[in-house]
Amino acid sequence: MRRRQDITEMFSTFIQLEQDNFSRWLVDNKLHGSMQRCLDNLAFVSKQEDFWALYWHEHWRLKSSNLARMHMQAYLQEPCYFVSQKTSTLLKDNYHSMADFFQMANAEIEKVIFDFNPQKSSSLKAYFTMAIKSRLRDILRQRKEADICSNWALLRKISKKLLVEALENVGLSTKQISQYRLAWTCFKQLYVQNQPRASQCLTEPTSQLWQAIANHYNESRYQLSAPIPQSTAQIIEQWLNQSANYVRAYLFPRMNSLDTFNTDSDANQTFDLSDPSSRTAIVDMIASEEFQDRQNQISQMFGVLLRAFQALDIKSQEILKLYYQQELTQQRIVQQLQISQPMVSRKLVKSRGILLEA
Numbered sequence: 001m002r003r004r005q006d007i008t009e010m011f012s013t014f015i016q017l018e019q020d021n022f023s024r025w026l027v028d029n030k031l032h033g034s035m036q037r038c039l040d041n042l043a044f045v046s047k048q049e050d051f052w053a054l055y056w057h058e059h060w061r062l063k064s065s066n067l068a069r070m071h072m073q074a075y076l077q078e079p080c081y082f083v084s085q086k087t088s089t090l091l092k093d094n095y096h097s098m099a100d101f102f103q104m105a106n107a108e109i110e111k112v113i114f115d116f117n118p119q120k121s122s123s124l125k126a127y128f129t130m131a132i133k134s135r136l137r138d139i140l141r142q143r144k145e146a147d148i149c150s151n152w153a154l155l156r157k158i159s160k161k162l163l164v165e166a167l168e169n170v171g172l173s174t175k176q177i178s179q180y181r182l183a184w185t186c187f188k189q190l191y192v193q194n195q196p197r198a199s200q201c202l203t204e205p206t207s208q209l210w211q212a213i214a215n216h217y218n219e220s221r222y223q224l225s226a227p228i229p230q231s232t233a234q235i236i237e238q239w240l241n242q243s244a245n246y247v248r249a250y251l252f253p254r255m256n257s258l259d260t261f262n263t264d265s266d267a268n269q270t271f272d273l274s275d276p277s278s279r280t281a282i283v284d285m286i287a288s289e290e291f292q293d294r295q296n297q298i299s300q301m302f303g304v305l306l307r308a309f310q311a312l313d314i315k316s317q318e319i320l321k322l323y324y325q326q327e328l329t330q331q332r333i334v335q336q337l338q339i340s341q342p343m344v345s346r347k348l349v350k351s352r353g354i355l356l357e358a
Helices: 029-041 049-062 068-075 077-091 098-107 109-113 124-148 151-157 160-169 174-190 207-223 233-251 279-310 314-325 330-337 341-357
Strands: 013-018 021-027
Touching: 013 068, 013 077, 013 098, 021 029, 029 049, 029 068, 049 068, 049 109, 049 124, 068 077, 068 109, 077 098, 077 124, 098 109, 098 124, 109 124, 124 233, 124 279, 151 174, 151 233, 160 174, 160 233, 174 207, 174 233, 207 233, 279 314, 279 341, 314 330, 314 341, 330 341
Parallel strands: none
Antiparallel strands: 013 021
8 A cells, every 4th residue: 555645645535445455545625625725825834744743633632623633534544554454463353354443443533642742742643553553452352341241240340430431422411421320339339249250241130139229329319419319220220221231332333434425515525546556565564664663662762861861950961971972980970070979970870860750
């Protein structure tokens, strides 16, 4: 697969797959026009991709442009593809094809770039490539756990944070989320603690236990900042079953294919870019990308160390240079700088600690 070199292409084209293989680049005309206008209006700025990645990331973060999200989706197509291909090869997952991983990666783009900090890294693509690898593995781990668990085992495994995210994901109101969360808490306190930890198929609570959970719920609801109405055992059982289903849906999101585009205007019509490819070229590019990832990491580490070094006092910088660059002994440094040996030793220890912490 030919990597995109042109800035406009990078931020306006999407991968189309045929089964598990790259087929072609599709161009979204609306995004293409958006990039052309930006390049025309901002002709004086850098034409480097890192600049435009940070530019659109900032607009996406501030929600100042409706197209910023799609520009980000387009820009990160290549890491989504290569990471998905490698994940599929390494994991040999019989339940997910490479195309499944590709759609998962695309669906997670906004979650991953949400934590990107431009002050710590100038390469959004390098950050995303590293982060999406871990994200895909986390999704698979969560899905396999959810798939083999009964509702009650699943509710025992999940955290409060995951439960709330799943409830928010289906659009429940704040009041409903409070009710579901309290019901889950009471369930955990009265039922889950008495069940074997290793069991993934916990049996359904008895009617007596459901009533006890309901009583505990009705007593605990007054402790909330905004008290909620009392409930019955039947309703709480229904809520918990729904909660388990919501969590499964959250862990198994329905993937909307990025191979199809909105057709709300003629500007969204797509056309092909000629792109000869071969399996050998793809393998070579994956190896090249892994090498580049490592080089990016090393470059970022040097950047961090350089900033930390420059923040040191002048005397400490001199001592570090003499000790590490010129490989002078502490005694030679004492003679050259005309300072005491204890001062040299203290500054070396303190400076190393600062650099290591950075």
